[in-house]
Amino acid sequence: MKRKLIAAIGVAGMMVSIAACGSDGGDKGDKGKADGGAKTLTVWVMDGSAPDAWTAEVNKAFEAKHPGVKVKVEKQQWNGIQEKVTTALSEDTPPDVLELGNTQTAGYAVTGGLADLTGDKAKLGYDGWNKGMLASNELDGKLYSAPWYATNRVVVYDKAAFKKAGVTPPKTRAEWIEGLKKLKASDPKSQPIYLPGQSWYVLAGFVWDEGSDLAVKDGDKWKGNLSSPEAASAMNFYKELASYSTAPKDKDEATPQQSTDVIPKGGVASWIGLGWEAGGAIDAMKKAGKTADFGYFPIPGKTADKPGSVFFGGSNLAVAERSQNKELAKEWLALAAGKEYMAKYAAATEGALLPNNDAAQFTPAAGSFAEAMKLSASVGKITPVTPGWANVETAPNPIKDYMTKVLKGEDAKTAGEAADKVINERINQQ
Numbered sequence: 001m002k003r004k005l006i007a008a009i010g011v012a013g014m015m016v017s018i019a020a021c022g023s024d025g026g027d028k029g030d031k032g033k034a035d036g037g038a039k040t041l042t043v044w045v046m047d048g049s050a051p052d053a054w055t056a057e058v059n060k061a062f063e064a065k066h067p068g069v070k071v072k073v074e075k076q077q078w079n080g081i082q083e084k085v086t087t088a089l090s091e092d093t094p095p096d097v098l099e100l101g102n103t104q105t106a107g108y109a110v111t112g113g114l115a116d117l118t119g120d121k122a123k124l125g126y127d128g129w130n131k132g133m134l135a136s137n138e139l140d141g142k143l144y145s146a147p148w149y150a151t152n153r154v155v156v157y158d159k160a161a162f163k164k165a166g167v168t169p170p171k172t173r174a175e176w177i178e179g180l181k182k183l184k185a186s187d188p189k190s191q192p193i194y195l196p197g198q199s200w201y202v203l204a205g206f207v208w209d210e211g212s213d214l215a216v217k218d219g220d221k222w223k224g225n226l227s228s229p230e231a232a233s234a235m236n237f238y239k240e241l242a243s244y245s246t247a248p249k250d251k252d253e254a255t256p257q258q259s260t261d262v263i264p265k266g267g268v269a270s271w272i273g274l275g276w277e278a279g280g281a282i283d284a285m286k287k288a289g290k291t292a293d294f295g296y297f298p299i300p301g302k303t304a305d306k307p308g309s310v311f312f313g314g315s316n317l318a319v320a321e322r323s324q325n326k327e328l329a330k331e332w333l334a335l336a337a338g339k340e341y342m343a344k345y346a347a348a349t350e351g352a353l354l355p356n357n358d359a360a361q362f363t364p365a366a367g368s369f370a371e372a373m374k375l376s377a378s379v380g381k382i383t384p385v386t387p388g389w390a391n392v393e394t395a396p397n398p399i400k401d402y403m404t405k406v407l408k409g410e411d412a413k414t415a416g417e418a419a420d421k422v423i424n425e426r427i428n429q430q
Contacts (some may be wrong), residue, residue, distance in 0.1 A: 017283060018211045033383075041325050042072045044095050046081070051348040058336050089113030094320040096329035097149040097336075100145065100384055102136035102314045103389065109144040110387040110430055115319040115326060117143045124334050128357045132312050132380035138383065146337040147356040150314030151346070152380055153202065156278050159293045161190065161269035169297035171304040173237065177409055183269045190201065194262060194271040196282035196408045197249035198400040199391040201311040202299075206234035208309035208381050209302055215392070215427055216383045218292065222386055224423030226402055227416035235403065235412045237371060242407055248327060249407040252400065253277075260284045274313075275369045296372035300378075312380035314354075354380075384427075391426035 010334065026260035041062075045055065059071040078086065082104065088094045089108065100108060108114050124146050126134075131145035155169075162168070167179040183192035194204070204214055212230030215222050225231055228347065242249070244393035247262075256262055259277035264284040273281075280295060285292040298307035318336050319329040335341060346353065351364035354377050361377070365369030383389050402419035406412050 016395060023026065027244065031074055039325065039328075040070050040072050041096050041328050042075045043097050043332070044076050044099070046076050046099065050276035050345070053344055054348045054417060057344065058332075060248070061341075062332050062335055066331075067117040071332065077265075086111075086113075089322065092322060093324060094322050096320060096323040096325045097322060098318045099148065099315050101317055102133070102147070102150070102299075102316055103393075105136050105145050105316050105318065106139050106385050107387045107390055107430075108318070109139045109142075109425050111401070113321055114144040115321045115323065116328075117145065117319065117330070120330055120334070123330070123359065125338050127337060128359060130354070130356055130358055130377065130380070132377070133314060133356055135385055136382045137316050139322065139387075145316035146333055148170070148315045148337055148351040149355055150275060150312040150380060151353055151378075152299055152310040152312055152373055152376050153274055154279070154296050154310075154369060155215060155270055157270040157295050157375050158268070158272050158296070159233065159295045161187065162295070164410055165269075168302045169295065172300050173302055175307075176300045182275075184244060187269070190267045190269055191246055192244040192269050194258060194268045195238075195245040196243060196247040196251050196253050196255075196258070197404050198252040198397075199272065200252070200397065200403060203234060203238050203399070203403060204311050204381075205299060206237055207231050208379075211311075212236050213383050213384060215389075217424055220403045222388065222424075222427045224238055224398075224416075224420030224427070226399070226419045227413055229413075231268065231416055232412035235406050238403070239407055249327045250404045264288055264290065266290070275373065279367050290393070295367065296369045298372050298375045306379055307376050309379045309381055310376045312354075312382050322377075382413065386427065387426040387430045391429050394424055394426070398426075 008374050023408050039238055055073060059073070060291070062071055063069055080302060085098060085100070085108070089111070090113070095334070105114075121127075121143060126143070130150070131149055137145045137147055139142055143409050165182045167181075170176040170179050180192040181255075207214060207230060210230035213225055214231075216225045253273070254259060258271060259273060259280035262268065263271060263281040269386035270380070278296070282292045282294070285323045299310060301308040315332050319326060322328050339357045339360050342355035342357050343362075346360055349360035349362070349392060351370035353372070354374065355361060358377065361374060362370075364374060398419040402415045405415040
């Protein structure tokens with residue numbers, strides 16, 4: 001997934017982009033001694049990624065266990081990174097350890113560029129990983145990476161608007177709708193919720209709540225599933241929410257950017273966003289001389305016993321198949337993604353990110369974005385795990401088109417059938 005760089009740790013409590021990758025070497029199980037002397041294990045990290053102090057601590061511990069080995073950290077830019085990684089994985093001296101977006105991992109795995117880690121599950125801490133994060137690391141029954149971190153959306157609300165309307169954070173969809181009705185009655189000129197017509201990651205959560213998915217496996221192929229009754233139910237609920245919003249029906253949350261171009265102007269009682277978006281809205285309002293007093297709650301579920309499902313955006317750590325230091329790379333990965341250092345990582349980011357091991361989670365401040373995000377950790381999911389999924393998201397995204405059609409009055413099943421035809425054409429291409 002594409003992510004923003006460090007933003008809004010503090011009031012909004014969210015850092016959204018952490019990335020790491022690896023490099024060259026020559027490991028044949030020699031405990032760090034290469035022919036003629038020391039060797040280097042290269043780790044690429046995205047600019048604005050992991051806290052420097054945390055990275056230094058991990059590398060110091062690793063180097064202490066492997067005399068003669070040095071970990072070289074190289075920062076990368078997001079622009080053009082997919083092409084750069086693809087090229088690197090095809091070379092004889094690729095990065096040893098790579099951090100990959102969770103929706104991209106399957107695409108790299110199917111090309112043979114990633115090492116098979118199935119036999120290393122115990123060493124990597126497989127049994128302790130968050131199950132929602134785990135899905136993107138496996139393909140066809142094999143493990144190709146370790147989950148690192150994830151982030152998800154929550155509802156951000158204006159405390160003053162909610163207080164005026166007598167609304168408290170809802171626990172169920174029914175309570176959510178009742179609250180929006182009260183907000184509308186309290187201030188008819190304000191939007192009870194800002195919800196663009198094409199926020200498809202939000203829709204995905206509703207589809208998952210119905211027990212279905214955006215696409216499903218059909219034998220050895222995949223097929224679109226937006227024409228299903230479950231998808232129609234999810235979309236119709238989305239439509240009900242959107243009826244309390246005046247946001248464009250044919251745009252997503254980034255067009256215009258909801259956090260900086262919409263919310264700071266006022267007149268919005270609630271919206272759904274990521275931590276960096278909440279932080280961006282707070283910063284923009286401060287620059288405009290306004291006060292932001294936001295509260296946060298998980299997207300409500302169908303029943304009060306659990307929140308609504310959410311999309312887990314995040315990163316995985318993988319080892320290059322052609323790495324010359326493959327065993328050392330696996331050990332570095334096991335250390336960095338292990339419970340001890342994931343707990344330190346969560347603390348270093350002040351609970352802004354969900355670590356791969358629930359037991360390593362930082363205790364966030366009461367009332368923070370991070371607290372609301374953590375409450376959804378048990379119901380996080382990702383898009384269908386198949387190399388062809390990236391083709392589905394390519395513009396024009398058929399899911400977005402489907403949503404706009406329904407919001408403009410077309411029957412959900414009819415619109416879903418048209419979308420499924422496009423998905424079917426794309427999803428089985430690699």
